[in-house]
Structures are given as structure tokens and as C-alpha cells.
Amino acid sequence: MEPWDKNMKKKRKRSRRPVRLRCSVKNYDWGIVGRHSKVARLFALNSGSDIDPAKPYAEFWIGTHESGPSYVDSGSEPVSLKAWIARDPSVLGDKVVHKWGADLPFLCKVLSVGKALSIQAHPDKELARVLHKLHPNVYRDDNHKPEMALALTEFEALCGFISVKELKDMLSSVPEIAELVGVGDAERILLVNEQHENGKSKTDLESIFSRVMLLSKDTISEMISKLKRRLNLEKKKRQLTVKEQLALRLESQYPADVGAIAAFFLNYVKLNRGEAISLGPNEPHAYISGECIECMATSDNVVRAGLTSKPLDVQTLLSMLKYRQGSPEILQGVSLNPYTTRYLPPFEEFEVDCCNLPQSAAVIFPSVLGPSLFLFTAGKGHFDAGLTEDDMVKEGDDIVEEGEVFFVPANTKISITAKSTELQLYRVGVNSKIYRDL
CATH class of the missing domain: 1.10.441.10 (Phosphomannose Isomerase, domain 2)
Structure with missing residues (x-):
């Protein structure tokens, strides 16, 4: 066997290893204050920091966007997830790289909403390119931002x-x-x-x-x-x-x-825990209260027109809005197994799996052709990527708890078992329909 062939095999073996992430937080004034905020608790556990009891905690960001990047927890010099992926884009899978390039096509957040967010809409791709070119300091990227909000608690919104x-x-x-x-x-x-x-x-x-x-x-x-x-x-x-x-x-x-x-x-929409709404480009909305998992294409473009102290762009918002009338569809998700529900919005960039494992129960997430993010929101469990002991970075890497986040490369099967208590987690990945369409 040629030396380069051995090195490629080693590279592939390394790229199959899930990596822990350290994630970013946003303390916007609409967030929930102190320990009452799920965002605060997740960030504190994820980063090892203390919670400021007087500070609002609004958003916990998981992904590669420059406004709130995640970092690979390698134990040495921190490296951003975006840079880590760029070193070996094969971790995204060939089809994802072909369609979106060497970057994660989705962004995941946890939101803790204490008071209303702005009345807003997100531009489509064409408008996003124009706005980014004209006002790069306000519209930080040239991508669209379709999104889905999946309720963790009772959640109120206008949409x-x-x-x-x-x-x-x-x-x-x-x-x-x-x-x-x-x-x-x-x-x-x-x-x-x-x-x-x-x-x-x-x-x-x-x-x-x-x-x-x-x-x-x-x-x-x-x-x-x-x-x-x-x-x-x-x-x-x-x-x-x-x-x-x-x-x-x-x-x-x-x-x-x-x-x-x-x-x-x-x-006006009130979601119960486990219900979701999806919002396409140019659709007006405002989140009012509650906590949710929010998933979207990798973008931070927001056009605002009220309920905020941030800059407004009313004329742009009015010019871009879709005046579609009628109540939005409430997504209940589709059961994959006794513990896992999948939410499939009408967008290519993402899907979300919600998994609630009773004590001692186990579930398998089959390997998929694209990358995944795993967020653990409650409990403690065992996380197995089918690796040998030599593949593990250090002893105990297979134990997962609330606040931990993993990037899982393409073509990696994951087995998870709940330990002492119920384990709650979310998996975000590329919408599985694209693998059938490509």
C-alpha cells in the first residue's frame, strides 16, 4: 500500500470522529433574564461559565456564521468550526459540498424570548445579494434565511x-x-x-x-x-x-x-411544546414569548420595521413582503421511531429531529450523506459513533450531558443511550429530500 493511501485512510478515519463544540451566546435585551433562561443554562454548561443573574440571555448559536461562530473543542488552540471544515470539506459529504460548497448550509439556535422580537422579514437570495452589496455592515451575508421555530415551551408568535x-x-x-x-x-x-x-x-x-x-x-x-x-x-x-x-x-x-x-x-399563533412553524423568505413575523429551537439557512439577514431599538428599514420591508393571507400551517412532525420525531420544512437546507429517551432506552441515528449537529438539552447518556477506543480523544468522551453540542460528519452512524435520567436531544441536518433529488 502506498504511503499516501495510508494517509488518506487515516484522514477519512479522523474525519468520521464527531467533535464537541463550544458555542456562542447573544444577550439581546428581549432575552429571558438569568437562570430562568434555557439559553443561559445551556451556554453556562457548554462553556463552563457562570450565569449573570441580571443579564438577559436571548440566543445560543450553533454553526459557522461569523456573527456567532462555534469552535471545535480540541483541547489545544481553539479553531472555528468553519475553519475546521475547510481543512477537510469531505466531512460535509460530497453532495452537500457540490450543492453549497465547503460550509455548513444550516444554522441552529436556541431562543429564550422574554419580550417581543422585532416585526421583521428575511430577504430572498436575490434581494440578499443586493442588500449585502449596498449595506454590508447591516446585511452581513448574501444568503436567504428561511427558518423554522420548534417550541420547547408554550411559544407565541405573529406570522x-x-x-x-x-x-x-x-x-x-x-x-x-x-x-x-x-x-x-x-x-x-x-x-x-x-x-x-x-x-x-x-x-x-x-x-x-x-x-x-x-x-x-x-x-x-x-x-x-x-x-x-x-x-x-x-x-x-x-x-x-x-x-x-x-x-x-x-x-x-x-x-x-x-x-x-x-x-x-x-x-397570532400559540404553539405547544413539540409544535413548529416554518417561515419562508419575505414573510412577516415576530416572536412574542417562550423558548424554541430555531433552525435556518446560514444567514443573519433581518429587515426590521418595529418592536425594536435596532435600525429599521421600513421601505425595504414593505417592498419585499409577500401578502399571502391565512393561518400558517402548524407542523406536528413525523414519527421515526417511539422516541424520535422529524420536522421537515419546505426548505432544502435543514431538517430537525427531536428525541426524548426514557432512562435506559436507546436509539440509533443511521448514517446520512450530510453533516449533523447534535444538541443535548436535558439528562445524561452514552454517545457512540461506532469508533474504536483508539479513535476516542480521551476517556469519558462517550458520556454526554445537557449543554453539550457535537458536529457529526457525513456517513457516521450514531447510537445514543439514556443513563440516569431521561435524555432530550435535537439533531439538525440537511433536509433528507435533497439526497433523493440529487
Whole structure:
């Protein structure tokens, strides 16, 4: 056997070894404070750091994006996961490298949402390239950012535009918005036939929403003051609707912000643990409260228009939005085995497996043609990649606990067994449909 052939075999053997990751945290002001935050607990366990009881912990990032890179825990000089992959892109698998190049095509986060995130949308690929070229300090990459939020707790969100029927109901029940629209236009919209004039309804929706979002700060402040006075009087006589209660809650978090009015135009969704929603490019949304696993294409592009202290780009947001109306689909996932549920969004870059293993139970994740990230969110267990003792970096590497994260190369089978308690984990990988399509 030639020496180079031996070296290639050794390289392949090394590349099959999963590696532990040290991950990044974001302390945005909308995060959950201190130990109440799942993000805080995961980051503290992952990094070995202490939790600041007065600091909000918002996002735990797992991936290669420069805004929050993960590092390979090699025991020596830290190396970013992106640089580690670049040394041997075969860890991604040939099909992934062919389609996306020598980088991880997905980004995973854990979110702890204490108060509402901005009303926002993510650009498609074409717009992302334009925005990145024009404003590289704001739009840090040229990729799109389709995403999925999988609830860890009860999770509230606004996403997509309300139906024709709900638009009519809003104009009948929210006089502050009806006044802006005008009596004549409001009456005309109320007479729209939902089945035959849906296109006209979307035009009306776009027109009204744009007018609201472009109002001056003084006009918005006056509009919200009227809304607050009316609702505070009416709640003494009746139960406020979910949207009315939400508008008051958002205004208390972001006083005189247009987001309190914009919320009436968007679908309100409450997810139970284990339910998910997917959001394509150019779809308006805002996360309100709760904790979730969020997975997306590798991008950090966000166009914001309210409910934030960060820079706004209202004109860009209005120009890019999809005015698709109706409630979003709630994803329940598909059972793979008694312990594992798979969530398959309509995006090529990612899928998510949720696994809950009772004590002493075991599960196998078969080898796949692309890379995976494994995040352990509770419990303790045994993690086996089918390696020999010589392959392990050090004794005890096969024991996993809450807060640990692994990068698993392509074509690597993983066996996991729960130890003293129930073990909870998530696997993120490239959407398996691409392996069938390529």
C-alpha cells in the first residue's frame, strides 16, 4: 500500500470522529433574564461559565456564521468550526459540498424570548445579494434565511397576514385603523366577496398595512393613545380579544411603537411544546414569548420595521413582503421511531429531529450523506459513533450531558443511550429530500 493511501485512510478515519463544540451566546435585551433562561443554562454548561443573574440571555448559536461562530473543542488552540471544515470539506459529504460548497448550509439556535422580537422579514437570495452589496455592515451575508421555530415551551408568535374575513372583522372592531382607512374605503372592503375578489383584498391589505407602517411617529403615538384609552375602558365591561390584549402588551414593552398596531394585521399563533412553524423568505413575523429551537439557512439577514431599538428599514420591508393571507400551517412532525420525531420544512437546507429517551432506552441515528449537529438539552447518556477506543480523544468522551453540542460528519452512524435520567436531544441536518433529488 502506498504511503499516501495510508494517509488518506487515516484522514477519512479522523474525519468520521464527531467533535464537541463550544458555542456562542447573544444577550439581546428581549432575552429571558438569568437562570430562568434555557439559553443561559445551556451556554453556562457548554462553556463552563457562570450565569449573570441580571443579564438577559436571548440566543445560543450553533454553526459557522461569523456573527456567532462555534469552535471545535480540541483541547489545544481553539479553531472555528468553519475553519475546521475547510481543512477537510469531505466531512460535509460530497453532495452537500457540490450543492453549497465547503460550509455548513444550516444554522441552529436556541431562543429564550422574554419580550417581543422585532416585526421583521428575511430577504430572498436575490434581494440578499443586493442588500449585502449596498449595506454590508447591516446585511452581513448574501444568503436567504428561511427558518423554522420548534417550541420547547408554550411559544407565541405573529406570522403571515390575516385572512380576508379577519381583515373585515378588524375594520369593524378597531376604529383607530378604520379611521385611517376612511369610511368609504372601509365600507367597500367590508363588501368584498372573499372567494371572488381575493386579489383585490390583498391589494387593499397591502395598501392599508403600508400606510400604517409609514405613519409619522407623532401620528402613531396619537393613534396608540386612542387605542389604549378605548381598550382600558372596554376591559372593565368585557373580556378583551387575544389581539387586543396583545396590542396592550406590546405597547407596554415598546411604548408608542407602530408594532402594537401592526399586530392586528398578522396571524397570532400559540404553539405547544413539540409544535413548529416554518417561515419562508419575505414573510412577516415576530416572536412574542417562550423558548424554541430555531433552525435556518446560514444567514443573519433581518429587515426590521418595529418592536425594536435596532435600525429599521421600513421601505425595504414593505417592498419585499409577500401578502399571502391565512393561518400558517402548524407542523406536528413525523414519527421515526417511539422516541424520535422529524420536522421537515419546505426548505432544502435543514431538517430537525427531536428525541426524548426514557432512562435506559436507546436509539440509533443511521448514517446520512450530510453533516449533523447534535444538541443535548436535558439528562445524561452514552454517545457512540461506532469508533474504536483508539479513535476516542480521551476517556469519558462517550458520556454526554445537557449543554453539550457535537458536529457529526457525513456517513457516521450514531447510537445514543439514556443513563440516569431521561435524555432530550435535537439533531439538525440537511433536509433528507435533497439526497433523493440529487
